[in-house]
Amino acid sequence: MRLTQLLAEAWRSAWAAKVPTALVAVLVAAMCVTTGLTAGRAAAAQAQVEARMEEAGARHLSVVDARDNGFLTTDVIAQVAGLSNVERAVGFSTAFDAVNAAIGPGGERVPTWTVIGELADAVELTWGRWPEPGEALVSAVAMVALGLEYPIGAVAHATAGRGISLPIVGTFTARAPLTHLDSGVVVRAATDVIARRLDVVSATAAAAPVTTTATLAILARSDPNDLLVTSPATLAQIQADVLGDLAEHNQGLVLLTLAAGALLVAVVTLADVLVRRTEIGRRRALGAPRWALVSMLIARAVIGGLLGAGIGTAVAIVAIYQTGQTPDPTFTAATAVLAIIATIVATSLPAMMAAHQDPVRVLRTP
Amino acid sequence: MTAAPLAVRDLRFAYRRGAEELFDGLDANFPAGAVTAVTGSSGRGKSTLLYVAGLMLKPIGGQVLIEGQRADDRPDVQRSWLRATKLGFVFQDAVLDPTRTVLNSVIEPALYGRAKRKRLVSRAQELLDDLGVGQRSTHKPGQISGGQAQRVAIARALLTSPPVILADEPTGNLDAENTDLVLDALHAAAAAGHTVVIATHDPTVLNRADRVVAL
Ligand SMILES: Nc1ncnc2c1ncn2[C@@H]1O[C@H](COP(=O)(O)OP(=O)(O)OP(=O)(O)O)[C@@H](O)[C@H]1O
Ligand SMILES: [Mg+2]
Numbered sequence: 001m002r003l004t005q006l007l008a009e010a011w012r013s014a015w016a017a018k019v020p021t022a023l024v025a026v027l028v029a030a031m032c033v034t035t036g037l038t039a040g041r042a043a044a045a046q047a048q049v050e051a052r053m054e055e056a057g058a059r060h061l062s063v064v065d066a067r068d069n070g071f072l073t074t075d076v077i078a079q080v081a082g083l084s085n086v087e088r089a090v091g092f093s094t095a096f097d098a099v100n101a102a103i104g105p106g107g108e109r110v111p112t113w114t115v116i117g118e119l120a121d122a123v124e125l126t127w128g129r130w131p132e133p134g135e136a137l138v139s140a141v142a143m144v145a146l147g148l149e150y151p152i153g154a155v156a157h158a159t160a161g162r163g164i165s166l167p168i169v170g171t172f173t174a175r176a177p178l179t180h181l182d183s184g185v186v187v188r189a190a191t192d193v194i195a196r197r198l199d200v201v202s203a204t205a206a207a208a209p210v211t212t213t214a215t216l217a218i219l220a221r222s223d224p225n226d227l228l229v230t231s232p233a234t235l236a237q238i239q240a241d242v243l244g245d246l247a248e249h250n251q252g253l254v255l256l257t258l259a260a261g262a263l264l265v266a267v268v269t270l271a272d273v274l275v276r277r278t279e280i281g282r283r284r285a286l287g288a289p290r291w292a293l294v295s296m297l298i299a300r301a302v303i304g305g306l307l308g309a310g311i312g313t314a315v316a317i318v319a320i321y322q323t324g325q326t327p328d329p330t331f332t333a334a335t336a337v338l339a340i341i342a343t344i345v346a347t348s349l350p351a352m353m354a355a356h357q358d359p360v361r362v363l364r365t366p
Numbered sequence: 367m368t369a370a371p372l373a374v375r376d377l378r379f380a381y382r383r384g385a386e387e388l389f390d391g392l393d394a395n396f397p398a399g400a401v402t403a404v405t406g407s408s409g410r411g412k413s414t415l416l417y418v419a420g421l422m423l424k425p426i427g428g429q430v431l432i433e434g435q436r437a438d439d440r441p442d443v444q445r446s447w448l449r450a451t452k453l454g455f456v457f458q459d460a461v462l463d464p465t466r467t468v469l470n471s472v473i474e475p476a477l478y479g480r481a482k483r484k485r486l487v488s489r490a491q492e493l494l495d496d497l498g499v500g501q502r503s504t505h506k507p508g509q510i511s512g513g514q515a516q517r518v519a520i521a522r523a524l525l526t527s528p529p530v531i532l533a534d535e536p537t538g539n540l541d542a543e544n545t546d547l548v549l550d551a552l553h554a555a556a557a558a559g560h561t562v563v564i565a566t567h568d569p570t571v572l573n574r575a576d577r578v579v580a581l
Binding site for chain 2: 005009016278281283284285286291292358363364
């Protein structure tokens, strides 16, 4: 039997037997919608968890020079910032309290950090210009505390007589995860200032453990007590675990839906071939080989399946959009393909049974 | 002398292991150009013989020869091919596809025998005309009578000009007039060189048969 004839026969017979074809289509559509919605929703949740994990917090490593050994130099910070997995690295001196220079030591105190490295890696400029070494930016909170109506003027050490006043040249907001800076003032350091604390942000949460290892290698401290390290490595592990759980759960849902759908398709096909035993016997008597009958029955179910997959995918996409999410095209296509494969598998057994039935018994007139 | 299109040698068959054996080592040739009637009382295995000869049932002993070649032991694909190209079946009920028109029903065997459909359409129409059902070619089987359906089934069996036509009680459900029409058609096929085998206990068929094999 030629392939074109076989397909034409499958089409004819799918059209002639509308009820089973429609049933298969409905079942496959239901498979697509169910997996599309449940797994789609779970996939969206997974993406959400992933996004949250990728927020700066989970990628944040901080190292403190616990014994003031002075190894966090400008060079070292630049070296860490240059690591391929590192998005940014900024050093800070120990915070000190500052007051409005115009008011003097009696004024309200705000925490002030000297920033070593790219200031833009720690804060965003919201007004004014980037400071030169020895100049300062103030946060909105600090402005209120300092009693400033405009970000102009200067701040000075709260302890009288320590250092000169630092001119204010603009305002800032802190960049995550360094949000604590929002409570005070940042000052651009002169090149020779040594940091006490180093904050490193990895490009991805997954790379955080590597970043930690690489950073510690650059710092090269033989005595672990020299360092106080807060590492996101455990967070990264939790992320991997949670995502793994979610993925497993998703696969379980998809498999369950497909298996249930496939079982129903098999039942429908079985009922159908039982009803059409005479037809199958007739084809056998007229010379159709078993493989052609099996292929024809499968092709017929696939016609219904394709129809159902089309409808089901469309419905699932609309439904997902309606929940305010964007459907994942790869996932949607994969669902449709899997549903079709499930249909083929489910049809094979009844089709094989039908092709192996005794044609004589069904052709015999009682 | 060339081999008969259909022959059985030392044939034995049972539906199940341990079930009653049929044919008792039957030897028979079914020559071309003759109508051979297979007869015997009910339950002797007339229908079964046709299905064994038609390669749909496998004998437990002996051989079925198609054009001198042993055929019963071939794999399914080859036996199907022989059914499509060398054998034509006519059943007691016409067994037409209810979803096909009469003309398309007649062409159905072409699907399995890789014959060119185009050429066969005109041949199918010719056969239907010869059998007196030419005007019914666009009808569905539900819209024609039993006798007409049986003649359509004969046209279907003749379509690919198979050497052997096997007919199981083709006149079983027909009145005298239709019986004659159907027998005329089968005898015409024999006259054209086909081997025709009819399983029957109908005296009309037996009287007109060229040869009789009694089971
Ligand atoms: N599918 C089957 N399974 C088991 N035994 C069967 C089967 N079909 C037929 N038989 C038995 O095989 C024997 C031959 O049956 P078959 O139909 O060939 O007889 P027949 O000569 O054609 O009879 P009839 O004249 O009534 O048509 C019978 O005894 C019947 O009961
Ligand atoms: Mg019989």
